[in-house]
Amino acid sequence: MNKLQLRNVSKTYKNGVKALDEVSIEINSGMFGLLGPNGAGKSTLMRTIATLQQPDRGEIFLDDIDVLNQKMELRKVLGYLPQSFGVYPKLSAEKLLHYFAELKGLSSKAERKKMVDYALEITNLYEVRTKHVAGYSGGMKQRFGIAQLLLNDPKLIIVDEPTAGLDPAERHRFLNVLREIGTNHIVILSTHIVDDVKELCTDMAILNGGKLLCHKKPIDAVxxxxxxxxxxxxxxxxxxxxxxxxxxxxxxxxxxxxxxxxxxxxxxxxxxxxxxxxxxxxxxxxxxxxxxxxxxxxxx
Known part of the structure; x- marks a missing residue:
């Protein structure tokens, strides 16, 4: 079982805003919900775990990887879906995934096809694999985001506010995809939508003003x-x-x-x-x- 540990992680921005205040937590395999209002520090924490920004102090370990000092080791086993993830060229989902798989070091054509097909199947995009991703709906683009981060079979998956702006049907499909992949990975779902956590997560924490206010299983917290x-x-x-x-x-x-x-x-x-x-x-x-x-x- 994989384990992510944060110890006394702190970050204060130049404008004096304390985005993270001595955050210490242990997260195990399964779906973990990070709940908090906008501006609570959730995105700062996600970006810090994903090695996209450095905290002022603290330690982060994923199993035996010292995240802050072994960034490339962490990135090899990380899948990260930020709130917005760019504009896609006019290429089919299948071609784009093959391209991303090559970038991630999957040089064997047979291995690449196996991973791309798996990613398309699990995200329910196989039937539309020949369509341009640029023409996908918001929910389909989010599911494609999950498909591309699955290509390196990550130990740790981080999704930041993934259902914001999705209509109810797309949200439901997207949450089903997360539920499917949440059994074998650490999946951190950062959101301000309580229902996302209620429907999916076996463990959760509440963050506000950069401080952890609560860390419990949803059922115990209720x-x-x-x-x-x-x-x-x-x-x-x-x-x-x-x-x-x-x-x-x-x-x-x-x-x-x-x-x-x-x-x-x-x-x-x-x-x-x-x-x-x-x-x-x-x-x-x-x-x-x-x-x-x-x-x-x-x-x-």
Whole structure:
């Protein structure tokens, strides 16, 4: 089983923004979800693990590879799909994959064909392999991105915000591809979409302001909130009262413009509240709320 270890990884940009703050974590084979809002430091962390930028301090190991000092060794076993990955020439998926396979050192034609066919099959692109990638839909381009990173059979796969902008059907197809490859590799899925993690990941962490707020299996993180999430329907005008008087973690509108609110509390917070079943969104918002409160208290 492969293992990725980060120890006290920190990065502060020249403008003073602390993008990573003493991040220490261990990630094993399987699907790992890195959750956090935009600007949380997720892309900085992904780029750092992928050796595209250097941290100020810290250590990263993939099995026996010292990532920060053996960059080329890491890149040989890395598959990285950034948020945007360029414009493709007017070549078919099949021809492009053969070209990428040659670049990755697959000189045997038979071996190359075997890997290209495998990558096309697993990403459900085999039927459209002769079409130009430039004419693919957004979801197909994302799946092609996965196909090209599979060519060197990587130990570690990093995908950064892969479902942003995909329609529901394309998102579903893309997540199925990730699920398929997630059994034999370390796959890190960086996202701000809680449902992506809920549907796919056996392990997860929440990052905000460059700090790791939580690292747990999704099922355990949800269990921790059992009997601590409370729901109430309120008038829209009363929202401020509940924001100041309770630990409000989320709200959503009903058709009559009333609001369903969810509150975190160890005991029933007040009249009318009913206990509701916690979910992964509650985990996410509870940790972000606690982090926000801590930041406010430290400034006062």
């Amino acid at each position: 269990l921790d909130l059992e009997n601590k999430i409370w729901g109430l329907t309120i008038d829209r005008e009363d929202i401020e009262k509940y924001e100041t008087g309770f630990s409000l973690i989320s709200s959503n509108y009903n058709q009559d413009n009333s609001l369903n609110i969810r509150v975190y509390d160890e005991a029933k917070p007040g009249e009318g509240f009913v206990k509701v079943q916690p979910d992964l969104s509650d985990v996410y918002f509870v940790h972000l709320k606690a982090d926000e409160t801590e930041a406010i208290n430290s400034q006062s």
